[in-house]
Amino acid sequence: MSAFAGFVRKEVYHILRDKQTLWILLLMPLVQVLLFGYAVRTDVRDIRLALVDPAPGVASRALTQRFATSPRFQLIDVYRSPLPLDEAFRSGVVRQAVVLPADLDRALLGHAPVSVQLVSDASDPNTGSIMQAYATSILRRWHDERTGGNPGMRVALATRLRYNPTLESVNVFVPGLIAFVLTIISAMMTAISITREKETGTMEMLLVSPLRPWAIVAGKVAPYVLLGFLNVLLVLAAARLVFQMPLRGSVVLLLAECLLYILTSLALGMVISSRARTQRTAMIAALAGLLMPTLMLSGFIFPIDSMPEPLRLVSNIVPARWFLLIVRGIMVKGAGFAALWGETAVLAGITLLLLAVGARRLSVRLD
Amino acid sequence: MTPIAIEARELTRKFGDFTAVNAISFQVAQGEVFGFLGANGAGKTTAIRMLTGLLQPTAGSATVAGHDVVHEPEQVRRRIGYMSQRFSLYDDLTVRENITFYGGIYGLSTRDIVERMDALLARIGLEHARNELVGRIPLGWKQQLAFSVALLHEPAVLFLDEPTSGVDPITRRRFWEMMYETAAGGTAMLVTTHYLEEAEYCDRLSIMVEGAIAAMGTPSEVRRAFGADTLDDVFLRLTRPGAVA
Numbered sequence: 001m002s003a004f005a006g007f008v009r010k011e012v013y014h015i016l017r018d019k020q021t022l023w024i025l026l027l028m029p030l031v032q033v034l035l036f037g038y039a040v041r042t043d044v045r046d047i048r049l050a051l052v053d054p055a056p057g058v059a060s061r062a063l064t065q066r067f068a069t070s071p072r073f074q075l076i077d078v079y080r081s082p083l084p085l086d087e088a089f090r091s092g093v094v095r096q097a098v099v100l101p102a103d104l105d106r107a108l109l110g111h112a113p114v115s116v117q118l119v120s121d122a123s124d125p126n127t128g129s130i131m132q133a134y135a136t137s138i139l140r141r142w143h144d145e146r147t148g149g150n151p152g153m154r155v156a157l158a159t160r161l162r163y164n165p166t167l168e169s170v171n172v173f174v175p176g177l178i179a180f181v182l183t184i185i186s187a188m189m190t191a192i193s194i195t196r197e198k199e200t201g202t203m204e205m206l207l208v209s210p211l212r213p214w215a216i217v218a219g220k221v222a223p224y225v226l227l228g229f230l231n232v233l234l235v236l237a238a239a240r241l242v243f244q245m246p247l248r249g250s251v252v253l254l255l256a257e258c259l260l261y262i263l264t265s266l267a268l269g270m271v272i273s274s275r276a277r278t279q280r281t282a283m284i285a286a287l288a289g290l291l292m293p294t295l296m297l298s299g300f301i302f303p304i305d306s307m308p309e310p311l312r313l314v315s316n317i318v319p320a321r322w323f324l325l326i327v328r329g330i331m332v333k334g335a336g337f338a339a340l341w342g343e344t345a346v347l348a349g350i351t352l353l354l355l356a357v358g359a360r361r362l363s364v365r366l367d
Numbered sequence: 368m369t370p371i372a373i374e375a376r377e378l379t380r381k382f383g384d385f386t387a388v389n390a391i392s393f394q395v396a397q398g399e400v401f402g403f404l405g406a407n408g409a410g411k412t413t414a415i416r417m418l419t420g421l422l423q424p425t426a427g428s429a430t431v432a433g434h435d436v437v438h439e440p441e442q443v444r445r446r447i448g449y450m451s452q453r454f455s456l457y458d459d460l461t462v463r464e465n466i467t468f469y470g471g472i473y474g475l476s477t478r479d480i481v482e483r484m485d486a487l488l489a490r491i492g493l494e495h496a497r498n499e500l501v502g503r504i505p506l507g508w509k510q511q512l513a514f515s516v517a518l519l520h521e522p523a524v525l526f527l528d529e530p531t532s533g534v535d536p537i538t539r540r541r542f543w544e545m546m547y548e549t550a551a552g553g554t555a556m557l558v559t560t561h562y563l564e565e566a567e568y569c570d571r572l573s574i575m576v577e578g579a580i581a582a583m584g585t586p587s588e589v590r591r592a593f594g595a596d597t598l599d600d601v602f603l604r605l606t607r608p609g610a611v612a
Contacts, residue, residue: 002471003471003472003473003474005471006467006468006471006472007468007471007472009468010457010460010464010468013459013460013464014457014459014460017459017460018459200453200457200458201451201452201453201454201455202453202455202456202457204421204449204451204455205449205451205455206472207421208419208420208421208444208447208449208526209444209472209473210441210444210445210472210473210474211472
């Protein structure tokens with residue numbers, strides 16, 4: 001038996017014997033997918049809507065009908081005046097309201113502009129803007145139908161949301177989730193497992209043995225590459241089977257890019273373990289130094305476009321940012337390598353840099 | 368004179384301005400038990416790290432098991448064993464798995480490992496615990512196991528870093544008997560300890576103070592040189608500041 005194979009086998013024993021951690025590592029990705037899939041939805045349903053219609057007529061009844069039959073909206077009430085709206089919004093009974101003018105029918109017949117007010121509860125800004133978009137599209141269709149061949153109307157705007165027409169959140173969070181899970185498993189677990197050997201004193205024994213330092217590091221990370229890969233497959237399978245997430249691009253390319261990101265995470269774990277002396281330090285460093293940026297600065301939770309300039313610059317060095325672009329490109333847009341080589345090159349560059357720093361630091365510390 | 372197992376020549380290590388080990392020279396013969404004493408921070412650990420090839424000397428040289436520690440660290444590592452006070456065994460692996468792993472990293476064949484494991488377990492009376500997790504066996508046995516495992520690849524030189532800390536006096540006594548048996552087979556041993564009464568068991572010993580060797584010889588030679596009744600007295604006189612006479 002070769003020394004290296006024996007080493008990997010020992011690592012596998014460590015992982016298999018720690019049943020609690022193993023279960024967490026295997027179940028966590030699944031639980032996350034289900035949690036994100038069911039709880040954290042950015043597509044909005046059952047918007048509680050009120051209409052204010054001072055003078056019901058043909059046109060306003062047609063609009064009421066449109067809202068009442070849309071699955072996105074739940075028509076709460078039709079008021080005669082806008083007065084009850086304040087209280088309805090404050091108590092949360094109503095989250096959106098459409099206020100029609102008293103002279104609606106006359107206005108639609110003539111050439112005077114129709115003034116319709118759309119009010120949305122934006123206390124949650126994301127939901128607010130999504131609700132607004134839905135209501136606007138219904139209003140526009142209603143307007144087009146009512147005005148028919150109105151000679152004043154020259155341009156008919158037709159909007160379409162490409163790749164994610166129904167704004168399904170599963171498409172947004174699954175790539176982020178893969179990055180998150182791989183950061184925990186590949187980076188945090190390898191950092192912890194290397195520092196554990198330092199803490200228990202077994203590292204000294206390994207270092208005075210004929211094993212080369214690179215063999216020690218490679219032997220320690222090898223099982224986590226496999227575990228990380230297994231988790232990628234689990235997350236993808238869950239996203240596909242439970243949430244019907246599309247995979248429009250090449251599976252092989254996707255898995256290859258995931259493998260690259262696993263390497264990135266392992267390199268991050270190496271850099272941490274070259275510094276940390278205890279498992280606790282390694283864990284805190286991984287949580288604060290890796291998980292937070294992965295969640296906050298990668299575009300997973302907060303869009304990079306809406307960040308202030310300095311943070312947007314910082315996000316460039318967060319590997320997850322590039323990985324997210326790649327995975328979204330492949331899964332949602334069906335992009336091929338030709339479209340993604342730039343992002344891949346950046347990610348590969350970061351990985352090589354981290355591997356060099358990690359290997360250098362470890363060998364300095366070890367030798 | 369018997370062949371030399373360890374030879375340090377003016378071995379020196381500096382960390383910036385601080386000289387951790389200052390030009391120490393000593394020899395350990397094959398089959399000899401050499402005590403390596405000194406207060407914490409006197410430079411013992413740094414010296415051992417240089418002798419085991421983990422740290423480059425700033426100056427001087429050393430030969431261990433016939434190989435130069437700077438130029439042939441690979442050969443040195445194959446010929447030495449190491450046991451620390453923390454025993455360097457994996458608690459979540461069984462006795463058998465620990466031995467197999469250790470044999471594996473030293474490149475022993477599966478057959479050799481099995482043969483030597485049987486002999487080893489029979490010698491320390493641990494055959495029944497072959498499939499026990501190491502974390503579950505008593506400390507005294509764990510210590511003997513760690514010692515035997517460090518000898519599995521039949522090293523020429525064994526480094527023992529406070530191998531007896533934390534175990535009771537009877538177990539400690541038995542441990543020294545194991546060391547003598549091993550030394551009789553020709554293995555040289557360099558042992559650090561906090562227990563000065565243990566130092567009396569060494570064939571020869573050295574006491575390090577502030578990076579340099581302040582006393583060296585057989586226990587009785589060292590005592591006589593300082594006119595002291597016990598090594599304890601010698602040690603106190605050497606390590607108490609301003610008391611070096």
